[in-house]
Amino acid sequence: MTDVDYCVVGGGFAGLTAARRLKQAGRTVTVLEARDRLGGRTFTETRPDGSWIDRGGAWIGPGQDRIRALMQDYGVASYKQYTDGEAMMLVDGKQYRYTGTIPWSMSPWVAMNLGAALLDLGHLCKSIPLDAPWTAEQADRWDRLTLAHWLNTHVVSKAAHELLETAIAGAYTSAASEVSLLFALYQMASGGGPGFVLGIEDGAQDSRPVGGMGAVYCPMAAELGDAVMLAQPVRRIRQDADGVTVFSGKMTVRARRVIVTVPLAIASQIRYEPILPVDRSLLQQRMPSGAIIKISLVYDEPFWRADGLSGQSAAPGSPATITIDACTDTGRPGVLCVIVEGPIARQIGRLDPAERRHTILDALAERFGDKARTPADYIEQNWSAERYSGGGMLSHAPTGVLTQFGPALRAPCGRIHWAGTESSAVMCGWVDGAVRSGERAAEEVLEHEIVTASAARAPRPE
Amino acid sequence: MTDVDYCVVGGGFAGLTAARRLKQAGRTVTVLEARDRLGGRTFTETRPDGSWIDRGGAWIGPGQDRIRALMQDYGVASYKQYTDGEAMMLVDGKQYRYTGTIPWSMSPWVAMNLGAALLDLGHLCKSIPLDAPWTAEQADRWDRLTLAHWLNTHVVSKAAHELLETAIAGAYTSAASEVSLLFALYQMASGGGPGFVLGIEDGAQDSRPVGGMGAVYCPMAAELGDAVMLAQPVRRIRQDADGVTVFSGKMTVRARRVIVTVPLAIASQIRYEPILPVDRSLLQQRMPSGAIIKISLVYDEPFWRADGLSGQSAAPGSPATITIDACTDTGRPGVLCVIVEGPIARQIGRLDPAERRHTILDALAERFGDKARTPADYIEQNWSAERYSGGGMLSHAPTGVLTQFGPALRAPCGRIHWAGTESSAVMCGWVDGAVRSGERAAEEVLEHEIVTASAARAPRPE
Structure with missing residues (x-):
C-alpha cells in the first residue's frame, strides 16, 4: 500500500x-x-540516428500557451512546420497543386464554397461560450443536428463537401454523421475557430517541439x-x-x-x-474515441522539397488521406507522415500489414513519385488498436450529449x-x-x- | 478451473x-x-402476500413468439394488460381522458398530428431490412438525422410533438436528440412498426406472464x-x-x-x-444505455378501476411521466406502475429518496385522487444506478453508428x-x-x- x-x-x-x-x-x-x-496519446520514438518520430500528437500552434510554458520550463525550442512549396489536393481522380489554405487553383466554385463554409462555421463558433457550450443560444438546435447534416445542407460543391468532411470530421477520427454539430462548433471554437483547426501556418499545425x-x-x-x-x-x-x-x-x-x-x-x-453518479457514468458511455492510423515514412532526405512540394496533401477517400512533412528541425532524414482517420482508417486497418503498406506506398508514389516507394523505415501507429487509448485522437460527443451531460465533463x-x-x-x-x-x-x-x-x-x- | x-x-x-x-x-x-x-434487465420480486412485481421488463405482445414458446415450455400462462376504462393525457396543465390509442378528445388537431406522424413513421419503417438496417436505401440520410430533428420538422402541434417524444424517445430512455432516426425506425420496425411500440392492446404492452x-x-x-x-x-x-x-x-x-x-x-x-477487432471495440463505446426509474406502488386494491380509469396516463415533462396498471392476474392487490425515462429520470434520480417519493405521490394524487397518496408499499428500481445494467432499457445507436458499425453487432x-x-x-x-x-x-x-x-x-x- x-x-x-x-x-x-x-x-x-x-x-x-x-x-x-x-x-x-x-x-x-x-x-x-x-x-x-x-x-x-502522444508518443515520441527516438531512432538510432538520433532523429525522432511523433507517433501521436505532434503539433503546437499560436494560443497554445500552456504547452509553450512547459517547453520553456524545460528549455525545449520549437521549429516551424515546413510549408514551402506547393500543397496538393486530390479530388475525383485529379491532382491540384496550390499554396496557402484555400486551393483556388482547383476551381473558383469549389474555393468559394470552401471559403463560404469556413466563414459560416467561424460565425457560428463565435456564439459558443467555451466553458459551457450547452448554454449557447442555439445549443438545443445544434445539438440535435449532426456535422454531416450541416455539411450536406450548407456546402453545395461536392468537392468542397468532401474536403471539408475529410478535414473536419477527420479531426474527430469518425464519420461526420457521428458528430454533433454543437460539439464540432465548440471544439473548433475552443481552438479559436475553423481556420485554426485547418490551418498550418498560424494554425494548429504551426510548429513542433524540437525533439518531439x-x-x-x-x-x-x-x-x-x-x-x-x-x-x-x-x-x-x-x-x-x-x-x-x-x-x-x-x-x-x-x-x-x-x-x-x-x-x-x-x-x-x-x-x-x-x-x-448517473450523469457521469452515462457520459462515459457516450463520448467514444475514433479510429486513426498514423504512418511515418523515413527517407534519406525529404526529396519532395527539392521537387517544390511541401509534402502536404489531402485526398478524400484515399487510404493515404492526408500527408504532411514530418522532418525534424534539421530536415534530415526525410520524414513524411500519413494520417488516415475515421471510416478509412478502419477499412485499411483490416488489411494485413504488407497489403496496407503496399496500398499506402502506391498512393504516395502517385503523389510524390517513385522515390516514395522505398522508405528506409516504415513506422505504423494504429491508435484504435491501442488498448489504453481506446482510439484517437479525441473523444467526440454525438448529438444530444453536450446538452444533456455536458456539465458532467468536469464536475468532480x-x-x-x-x-x-x-x-x-x-x-x-x-x-x-x-x-x-x-x-x-x-x-x-x-x-x-x-x-x-x-x-x-x-x-x-x- | x-x-x-x-x-x-x-x-x-x-x-x-x-x-x-x-x-x-x-x-x-x-x-x-x-x-x-x-x-x-428483467427482475421479478415476489411479495410476502404471494403477489409479484416486475421491477424491469414486464410485457409481451403479439409476434413475440419466442418468449411465448418458453412460457409454453414451462406452463406459464399469460394475462391481458388491464385496459378497461379511460386513459389520461396531461399536456400543458390540462387533463384529457380518452379510450383507444389516439386521444381524440384532446383536440382534433393534436390527434391528427399524432395520427399522421404515426402513419409517416410506419411508412418509413417498411423500407428497413431488419437483418441489415444499414443497407436501407435511405440509410445514410436517416443515420445522419436525429429522432429529435425528425419530430421537429414533421410534427407541427406542440402537444403531439411532446407526446410522441415522450413515447418514442422514452423507449430509448434518452433524449430524442441522442437517437439516430435510422436506429429508431429500425427498432420500431423490428417490433412491427410504431403502432406496436406505442400500442397496449395488440401492442408491446398487450399481456404479461402470470407470475411475472x-x-x-x-x-x-x-x-x-x-x-x-x-x-x-x-x-x-x-x-x-x-x-x-x-x-x-x-x-x-x-x-x-x-x-x-x-x-x-x-x-x-x-x-x-x-x-x-477495432469495429467491435469502437461499437461497444458507441451504444450507450439510458436512464429509467420504475416505481411500483402497491395499494390494497386497484381503486382507479372503480373510478372508471385504466390506470394508464402519459404526462410529458412530469416526474411521473407514464403510469400503467400493473396488477397481477387476480387484480389484487392494486399495483400502479410509474415509469420515468431519459432526462427526467436523471433529474428525479438526483432528489433524495423521500423527496422523490413525495414528488411522485403528488403527481399521482393529481391524476388518481388522494387514495394514491398512501400506498402500502413503494418499490423503486433505478436501472441507471445498477452497476451491471449500466442503465436501461436497451442500448440505443446514436447517429452514424448503424451505418458505420452495424455489422459488428452480431459478427463473432x-x-x-x-x-x-x-x-x-x-x-x-x-x-x-x-x-x-x-x-x-x-x-x-x-x-x-x-x-x-x-x-x-x-x-x-x-
Whole structure:
C-alpha cells in the first residue's frame, strides 16, 4: 500500500502536468500509467540516428500557451512546420497543386464554397461560450443536428463537401454523421475557430517541439521521479469518507483524492465504488474515441522539397488521406507522415500489414513519385488498436450529449476529479488542452484542502 | 478451473436461453452472472402476500413468439394488460381522458398530428431490412438525422410533438436528440412498426406472464442447475487457438467458445485478450444505455378501476411521466406502475429518496385522487444506478453508428459470440429479442462444431 496525498491515473500530458503541479505545491503524489511508456496519446520514438518520430500528437500552434510554458520550463525550442512549396489536393481522380489554405487553383466554385463554409462555421463558433457550450443560444438546435447534416445542407460543391468532411470530421477520427454539430462548433471554437483547426501556418499545425513531444513529457516524468509507475492499469477506485483507494493489478495507492485523466471510454472501464453518479457514468458511455492510423515514412532526405512540394496533401477517400512533412528541425532524414482517420482508417486497418503498406506506398508514389516507394523505415501507429487509448485522437460527443451531460465533463464526483483534453474548455482536443486540464484539476484538489481546512477551523499542517 | 464446452456471460434472458439450448444439445455449459440474482434487465420480486412485481421488463405482445414458446415450455400462462376504462393525457396543465390509442378528445388537431406522424413513421419503417438496417436505401440520410430533428420538422402541434417524444424517445430512455432516426425506425420496425411500440392492446404492452418474468427465467435457471453461477462478474476473456478462458473475480472457466450477452456498455468493461477487432471495440463505446426509474406502488386494491380509469396516463415533462396498471392476474392487490425515462429520470434520480417519493405521490394524487397518496408499499428500481445494467432499457445507436458499425453487432470475434436483445434483428429491445438472440448465438456455436469437425475430416465424438 502506497500512501500519498494524491493519486493521478494516466501518464499523458494531463496526468503528468497535474502531478507536477501537486509536487511543486509540496504534496506527495503517485501517477499510475497502464502502458509501459508515458505520453498517452502522444508518443515520441527516438531512432538510432538520433532523429525522432511523433507517433501521436505532434503539433503546437499560436494560443497554445500552456504547452509553450512547459517547453520553456524545460528549455525545449520549437521549429516551424515546413510549408514551402506547393500543397496538393486530390479530388475525383485529379491532382491540384496550390499554396496557402484555400486551393483556388482547383476551381473558383469549389474555393468559394470552401471559403463560404469556413466563414459560416467561424460565425457560428463565435456564439459558443467555451466553458459551457450547452448554454449557447442555439445549443438545443445544434445539438440535435449532426456535422454531416450541416455539411450536406450548407456546402453545395461536392468537392468542397468532401474536403471539408475529410478535414473536419477527420479531426474527430469518425464519420461526420457521428458528430454533433454543437460539439464540432465548440471544439473548433475552443481552438479559436475553423481556420485554426485547418490551418498550418498560424494554425494548429504551426510548429513542433524540437525533439518531439517526448522532449516535454520525458523531463516532466524525470522531475516526478519514482512517483511515476508504469504498467499499472487501474481497475478499481474506492472512495470513502477519508480518502480514496486506487487499485491497479499490482499496486494499491491510498490518497486523499484522485485525478483521472484517461479518455472517457477508458475511464468507463474502471470499477468505481460506490458507483458514479448517473450523469457521469452515462457520459462515459457516450463520448467514444475514433479510429486513426498514423504512418511515418523515413527517407534519406525529404526529396519532395527539392521537387517544390511541401509534402502536404489531402485526398478524400484515399487510404493515404492526408500527408504532411514530418522532418525534424534539421530536415534530415526525410520524414513524411500519413494520417488516415475515421471510416478509412478502419477499412485499411483490416488489411494485413504488407497489403496496407503496399496500398499506402502506391498512393504516395502517385503523389510524390517513385522515390516514395522505398522508405528506409516504415513506422505504423494504429491508435484504435491501442488498448489504453481506446482510439484517437479525441473523444467526440454525438448529438444530444453536450446538452444533456455536458456539465458532467468536469464536475468532480466526490473525491474523484477529471482531467484529459476532453475536459478542457480551451484547446479541447489538443495537447495544450490536456495540459490545461491537468493544471485545472490540480487546482481543484488544492482548493479542496483550503475548504476542508477552513471547515475544520484549523490550518492543515504543512 | 471449470472445464466446459461453452461459457455464457450474463444470466438474463439471452444468456439463459443460449445456455439452455446448448444443454439441450448435450453440451456442458457454465453461465456467469455478475449480480446475485438472475433476469438481467428483467427482475421479478415476489411479495410476502404471494403477489409479484416486475421491477424491469414486464410485457409481451403479439409476434413475440419466442418468449411465448418458453412460457409454453414451462406452463406459464399469460394475462391481458388491464385496459378497461379511460386513459389520461396531461399536456400543458390540462387533463384529457380518452379510450383507444389516439386521444381524440384532446383536440382534433393534436390527434391528427399524432395520427399522421404515426402513419409517416410506419411508412418509413417498411423500407428497413431488419437483418441489415444499414443497407436501407435511405440509410445514410436517416443515420445522419436525429429522432429529435425528425419530430421537429414533421410534427407541427406542440402537444403531439411532446407526446410522441415522450413515447418514442422514452423507449430509448434518452433524449430524442441522442437517437439516430435510422436506429429508431429500425427498432420500431423490428417490433412491427410504431403502432406496436406505442400500442397496449395488440401492442408491446398487450399481456404479461402470470407470475411475472421470473416465472419464466426461474425455471430456466432451475433447469440449468449448478451450471449457473451468481456473483461472478467477468473481468477478462482470453482466447487462444484451442478455446477461451473466462475470468471472474473468483472463477476461471475454460471453454471452446463464449457467448457474451450483456449490454454493449457493460461488454466494453471486460478486458479481451487479444484486443477485439477495432469495429467491435469502437461499437461497444458507441451504444450507450439510458436512464429509467420504475416505481411500483402497491395499494390494497386497484381503486382507479372503480373510478372508471385504466390506470394508464402519459404526462410529458412530469416526474411521473407514464403510469400503467400493473396488477397481477387476480387484480389484487392494486399495483400502479410509474415509469420515468431519459432526462427526467436523471433529474428525479438526483432528489433524495423521500423527496422523490413525495414528488411522485403528488403527481399521482393529481391524476388518481388522494387514495394514491398512501400506498402500502413503494418499490423503486433505478436501472441507471445498477452497476451491471449500466442503465436501461436497451442500448440505443446514436447517429452514424448503424451505418458505420452495424455489422459488428452480431459478427463473432473469433471464439467470442454476441447476444443480448440489441443484437436481435426481430423484436430488438424486447425480452423476446433477448430470447431470439440467445437462440441465434447457441446455433452459431453449434454450427462452428460442424465446420470444425468437417475441417478435421472426422466427426466430433458425441
